[in-house]
Amino acid sequence: xxxxxxxxxxxxxxxxxxxxxxxxxxxxxxxxxxxxxxxxxxxxxxxxxxxxxxxxxxxxxxxxxxxxxxxxxxxxxxxxxxxxxxxxxxxxxxxxxxxxxxxxxxxxxxxxxxxxxxxxxxxxxxxxxxxxxxxxxxxxxxxxxxxxxxxxxxxxxxxxxxxxxxxxxxxxxxxxxxxxxxxxxxxxxxxxxxxxxxxxxxxxxxxxxxxxxxxxxxx
Amino acid sequence: xxxxxxxxxxxxxxxxxxxxxxxxxxxxxxxxxxxxxxxxxxxxxxxxxxxxxxxxxxxxxxxxxxxxxxxxxxxxxxxxxxxxxxxxxxxxxxxxxxxxxxxxxxxxxxxxxxxxxxxxxxxxxxxxxxxxxxxxxxxxxxxxxxxxxxxxxxxxxxxxxxxxxxxxxxxxxxxxxxxxxxxxxxxxxxxxxxxxxxxxxxxxxxxxxxxxxxxxxxxxxxxxxxxxxxxxxxxxxxxxxxxxxxxxxxxxxxxxxxxxxxxxxxxxxxxxxxxxxxxxxxxxxxxxxxxxxxxxxxxxxxxxxxxxxxxxxxxxxxxxxxxxxxxxxxxxxx
Numbered sequence: 001x002x003x004x005x006x007x008x009x010x011x012x013x014x015x016x017x018x019x020x021x022x023x024x025x026x027x028x029x030x031x032x033x034x035x036x037x038x039x040x041x042x043x044x045x046x047x048x049x050x051x052x053x054x055x056x057x058x059x060x061x062x063x064x065x066x067x068x069x070x071x072x073x074x075x076x077x078x079x080x081x082x083x084x085x086x087x088x089x090x091x092x093x094x095x096x097x098x099x100x101x102x103x104x105x106x107x108x109x110x111x112x113x114x115x116x117x118x119x120x121x122x123x124x125x126x127x128x129x130x131x132x133x134x135x136x137x138x139x140x141x142x143x144x145x146x147x148x149x150x151x152x153x154x155x156x157x158x159x160x161x162x163x164x165x166x167x168x169x170x171x172x173x174x175x176x177x178x179x180x181x182x183x184x185x186x187x188x189x190x191x192x193x194x195x196x197x198x199x200x201x202x203x204x205x206x207x208x209x210x211x212x213x214x215x216x217x218x219x
Numbered sequence: 220x221x222x223x224x225x226x227x228x229x230x231x232x233x234x235x236x237x238x239x240x241x242x243x244x245x246x247x248x249x250x251x252x253x254x255x256x257x258x259x260x261x262x263x264x265x266x267x268x269x270x271x272x273x274x275x276x277x278x279x280x281x282x283x284x285x286x287x288x289x290x291x292x293x294x295x296x297x298x299x300x301x302x303x304x305x306x307x308x309x310x311x312x313x314x315x316x317x318x319x320x321x322x323x324x325x326x327x328x329x330x331x332x333x334x335x336x337x338x339x340x341x342x343x344x345x346x347x348x349x350x351x352x353x354x355x356x357x358x359x360x361x362x363x364x365x366x367x368x369x370x371x372x373x374x375x376x377x378x379x380x381x382x383x384x385x386x387x388x389x390x391x392x393x394x395x396x397x398x399x400x401x402x403x404x405x406x407x408x409x410x411x412x413x414x415x416x417x418x419x420x421x422x423x424x425x426x427x428x429x430x431x432x433x434x435x436x437x438x439x440x441x442x443x444x445x446x447x448x449x450x451x452x453x454x455x456x457x458x459x460x461x462x463x464x465x466x467x468x469x470x471x472x473x474x475x476x477x478x479x480x481x482x483x484x485x486x487x488x489x490x491x492x493x494x495x496x497x498x499x500x501x502x503x504x505x506x507x508x509x510x511x512x513x514x515x516x517x518x519x520x521x522x523x524x525x526x527x528x529x530x531x532x533x534x535x536x537x538x539x540x541x542x543x544x545x546x547x548x549x550x551x552x553x
Contacts, residue, residue, distance in 0.1 A: 060222055079225040102261050103328060115330045121260045125225055126275050190461035191325020
C-alpha cells in the first residue's frame, strides 16, 4: 500500500477520525506503510519488496523484528536506532519519553523481559527475541494499571513528562527487593528524575499500591 | 553518531576472532564488544567512541555465578550488576561488593550493566566527554583541559601531568579490596590477572586504561574464598544521597582477633585514576588495635602521595574521613 492509498483509506474513515485525538491522528498518518503482524512470522514472504516505511530507507538499514506489548513488528532500521527512537519515531509509541537521551533521567524507562531499562541506551536491533513492554502495554485509558490509577489519585505529576518513566519504574519495582520505608522507595526510584518535583506524591502513589490501598484512596 | 556494522556472537571463540581484527582494544577502538551498552552507547552519542563494528556479546554463555568447591566464586562476564548485587552468596560473603554495586547508578542501569562492562567503565571527566575540548585520553597529545579547568570531581591519586581522570566505578573498588582475579580469553589462549594489574595508571599514555589487547574477551571474575570471620563494607560519599558518582569512597575487608586487626584490605574510590588499593593503609592497620588513632594513621598513609588540583583539595581530607569511618563501622562490635 502506498502512502497515498493509506491516506485515502484513512480519509474515508472520517467519521471515526472525528473522535481521534491529535496524537492518534498523527500516529495513524505515521503508521502508513508500517508492517504490523500479530500472528506467527513463519512462511511469510520476504520483506525486501515491502512498501516503503514512513521514514525514508537509509543506507545500511537492517531488518529487525521486535516484540512489543505482545505484538510483533517487522522493521528496517539503521543499526544506530535506539530502542527509544524506534518506539517513538518508527512505531509511534510515544508514551516513552526522551529526556536526557544519556541514561540519566529515566523518562525513557521500558521493561525488557520484565526488567526496567533505559531505552535510550539500547540499540533496538540488539533486542530481537526479547519481550519489550512500554507504558502503552501497562494499561489503557479504560483499564488503567493500579499504578496508573494511584498516580492519578495522588496527583503524582505536574507537567507529566517524566510520568510514563516513573510508572514503568514503579511497576517494575513491585517485583524488586525494596524495603517497606519511603526512604527505600526513594532510593529505588532515584533513576527517575522529576523536574517539577512531584516526588512526595510519587512516593505516596507507589506506597499506596504496595500497601494495597490505591483503590480506597481513589474512592 | 557514526555508522557501524552490528554483528552477534554466540560463543567466546567467535568473539575473540571478531575482536582480534581491531587495531586497538583501547580508546579509539574500531571494533568494540557491546554488552549492556550503558557506557559505550552514551559515548557513541557524544562521538567520543566511534567504532565501525559492534560485536554483540549479550548472548555468550557467560552469565552464571558459581561457587567452587574450594570456596572461590566465579562471576561470569555477562552477569548483570543487579543480579550480582542481589546474589545470596555475594550478599552474605562479599557484602562490600553488593553494597558497592547498589550504591552506583540506578536500577535501570544496573539491570543493563554487566560485570565485564563495569570493569571497563570510562571516566566521567567532562573534558573526556566533550570532543570540543582537549583531552589526552580521548586524543593523545591534545593536552589536558582538566588540570587547568573544572577538576573538583577528578583524581588526586595516580595522576600524571597528562591526565587526572577518575575511575568512576564503585564495583571495581570493592573488587580491588576483595583481590579479584580477572580471567581473559585472547588470541593466544586464556590468562588471568589481578585486578590491581588490570587497570593502568595514565602516566604518558592515558588512552591506555587496561592491559586488554585486540581480541581479548573478559570471560569471568574470580573471587578468593571469603576470609574466615571477616567483615566487609563499602562507604560512599557524594554530592547527593543517591544516583551520583563518588567524591570519595572506601571498600574495607577486615578480620579482628583478640582486639587486633589480623587481616585488612583497603581500596578507595572517587579519588584515583584507577581503583585504588592502598597497601600503605593495610600495613598501618595489620596487627594493630582497632582504634581511631590507628585508623587515622592508616588514612594519612593512604593519602600521603595525594596530588590535589585547584578545586579538589577537599578530597584529601574527605577520603581520609571516609576511610576512618568505614574502618570504624566495619570493626564495631567485632
